Amino acid sequence: MFRDDAPALETRGLTKRYDDGTLAVEGFDLTVPAGAFFGLLGPNGAGKTTLISAICNLIRVTAGEVLIFGEPAASLEARSWVGLAEQDINLDRFLSVRETLVYHGGYFGMPRAEAEQRADEMIDVFDLRAKERVRAPKLSGGQRRRLLLARALMHHPRLVILDEPTAGVDFELRQELWRYIRRLHDEGTTILLTTHYLEEAETLCEEIALIRDGRLIARDSAANLRENYSAATLADVYVKAMAG
Amino acid sequence: MTGNQGLVWLARRETLRVSKLWTQTVLAPVVSSLLFILVFGLSLGERIRQVSDVDYEVFIVPGLVAMAMVQAAFANNASTIFQARSDGYVNDVLSAPMHPWQVTLGYLVGGVVRALAIGVSLAVAAIVLVGVPVREPLALATAVILVVVLFSALGTVVGIYAETWDHTTFIANIVILPLAFVGGTFYTIDLLPSPWEELSHFNPVLYLVSAVRHGFLGTADVNIWLALGVTAAMTVPAYLWAQYLFTSGKRLKS
Ligand SMILES: Nc1ncnc2c1ncn2[C@@H]1O[C@H](COP(=O)(O)OP(=O)(O)O)[C@@H](O)[C@H]1O
Ligand SMILES: [Mg+2]
Numbered sequence: 001m002f003r004d005d006a007p008a009l010e011t012r013g014l015t016k017r018y019d020d021g022t023l024a025v026e027g028f029d030l031t032v033p034a035g036a037f038f039g040l041l042g043p044n045g046a047g048k049t050t051l052i053s054a055i056c057n058l059i060r061v062t063a064g065e066v067l068i069f070g071e072p073a074a075s076l077e078a079r080s081w082v083g084l085a086e087q088d089i090n091l092d093r094f095l096s097v098r099e100t101l102v103y104h105g106g107y108f109g110m111p112r113a114e115a116e117q118r119a120d121e122m123i124d125v126f127d128l129r130a131k132e133r134v135r136a137p138k139l140s141g142g143q144r145r146r147l148l149l150a151r152a153l154m155h156h157p158r159l160v161i162l163d164e165p166t167a168g169v170d171f172e173l174r175q176e177l178w179r180y181i182r183r184l185h186d187e188g189t190t191i192l193l194t195t196h197y198l199e200e201a202e203t204l205c206e207e208i209a210l211i212r213d214g215r216l217i218a219r220d221s222a223a224n225l226r227e228n229y230s231a232a233t234l235a236d237v238y239v240k241a242m243a244g
Numbered sequence: 245m246t247g248n249q250g251l252v253w254l255a256r257r258e259t260l261r262v263s264k265l266w267t268q269t270v271l272a273p274v275v276s277s278l279l280f281i282l283v284f285g286l287s288l289g290e291r292i293r294q295v296s297d298v299d300y301e302v303f304i305v306p307g308l309v310a311m312a313m314v315q316a317a318f319a320n321n322a323s324t325i326f327q328a329r330s331d332g333y334v335n336d337v338l339s340a341p342m343h344p345w346q347v348t349l350g351y352l353v354g355g356v357v358r359a360l361a362i363g364v365s366l367a368v369a370a371i372v373l374v375g376v377p378v379r380e381p382l383a384l385a386t387a388v389i390l391v392v393v394l395f396s397a398l399g400t401v402v403g404i405y406a407e408t409w410d411h412t413t414f415i416a417n418i419v420i421l422p423l424a425f426v427g428g429t430f431y432t433i434d435l436l437p438s439p440w441e442e443l444s445h446f447n448p449v450l451y452l453v454s455a456v457r458h459g460f461l462g463t464a465d466v467n468i469w470l471a472l473g474v475t476a477a478m479t480v481p482a483y484l485w486a487q488y489l490f491t492s493g494k495r496l497k498s
Contacts, residue, residue: 090332106253
């Protein structure tokens with residue numbers, strides 16, 4: 001059962017060592033409250049994608065625990081509450097835009113009529129109507145990114161995880177995307193975001209976690225982080241935290 | 245949340261892939277097997293006349309049907325899984341609320357559907373063109389199910405282990421095809437001199453070709469129960485192997 005008194009995400013002692021020995025995430029304790037707009041910042045290779053993959057059952061974790069709204073992340077229920085847009089675009093090359101959405105809805109347990117209706121909604125929101133019957137490999141980069149986001153949101157996830165959703169996305173689409181994500185957040189959806197755009201994180205995220213070398217080094221609101229690091233902007237905080 | 249809905253949609257997706265590509269996935273193998281039946285059967289049939297008391301063109305049909313299904317089931321699942329892994333969209337399924345057994349079964353369906361589409365088309369064509377009988381439909385159905393599940397599951401396993409596209413075609417061309425050629429598709433192993441006849445009994449393909457041939461012709465190199473038993477003894481572990489890979493996440497998740 002869904003409980004909104006539990007945090008949207010809780011990791012305890014999460015550790016991931018890849019088979020080649022890389023220790024990507026170590027002893028990671030993170031709590032993301034339900035309904036938060038949460039930013040995960042850190043340089044390339046810090047372990048953001050690894051952390052997200054652990055949350056979404058896409059890697060075998062070495063140690064630790066992940067709970068989604070109080071349920072173990074591997075449980076079917078927890079999985080159905082999470083929507084993920086991965087950093088690397090991974091669209092099914094055999095499916096059209098519409099099929100991509102409807103089949104994803106199906107994998108996540110939506111009845112067909114509901115999936116079709118939701119797909120229509122997503123197609124309009126992400127401005128993909130003209131490409132409805134086109135397969136993913138025939139879409140432009142921006143269209144693929146939009147489809148990837150539409151797919152992540154298809155099954156009404158309560159926790160939306162966006163791994164660098166705006167990398168390589170033009171200004172206009174970014175604005176539109178944030179407008180939509182903000183609206184989702186206003187409706188109560190929890191958003192977990194990684195991005196390289198610090199100004200973006202500063203304006204959007206209520207709380208920010210800074211990670212370096214697989215460890216959590218700070219976690220607070222942008223204002224408090226600025227104060228704690230005696231920095232004028234989040235960018236200055238970032239530079240100080242990563243150097244420290 | 246039971247995951248059964250997801251299973252149905254994954255099976256549907258795998259079937260959709262087969263039907264979208266039907267000229268490659270179904271038509272091409274049917275045409276090439278038919279050419280074998282016509283060219284081999286009708287040309288050699290003039291000289292060989294009878295094998296196991298049936299005309300040669302009739303004799304080779306069950307083996308060719310079996311081999312067409314084997315290759316299609318294997319190739320289908322090896323390529324669909326390899327593709328999904330290398331493009332990363334397998335993650336959409338791996339993160340979905342489904343049990344590993346549902347993912348295993350959902351992926352299996354594509355190979356099974358494709359192989360059955362080929363098998364049924366070929367059988368119908370062969371019944372019409374060369375008058376192949378179906379003497380033991382129940383044995384035939386059992387044999388066909390075991391064979392298509394076996395090779396769909398093996399395709400899944402190879403698709404999960406493969407590091408390059410070539411690995412999947414390597415297994416198909418270097419292991420399955422040669423075993424099929426010496427597995428009694430084109431001849432009965434009674435005709436072989438010692439020790440080849442005895443050695444043939446170590447070829448797993450002999451048993452599944454025999455099981456399918458028995459279903460069509462009512463007679464084969466190997467007793468039907470032994471043939472079905474050996475085939476089942478391969479099918480069950482192959483299926484469990486595929487399921488183990490989805491359950492443990494080995495090679496699918498880093
Ligand atoms: N599949 C993998 N196998 C081995 N090492 C990996 C793998 N994926 C990521 N890594 C390593 O783990 C570390 C964290 O990577 P990642 O989580 O992708 O960081 P980020 O998303 O913050 O850029 C890096 O050192 C990276 O090279
Ligand atoms: Mg990353």
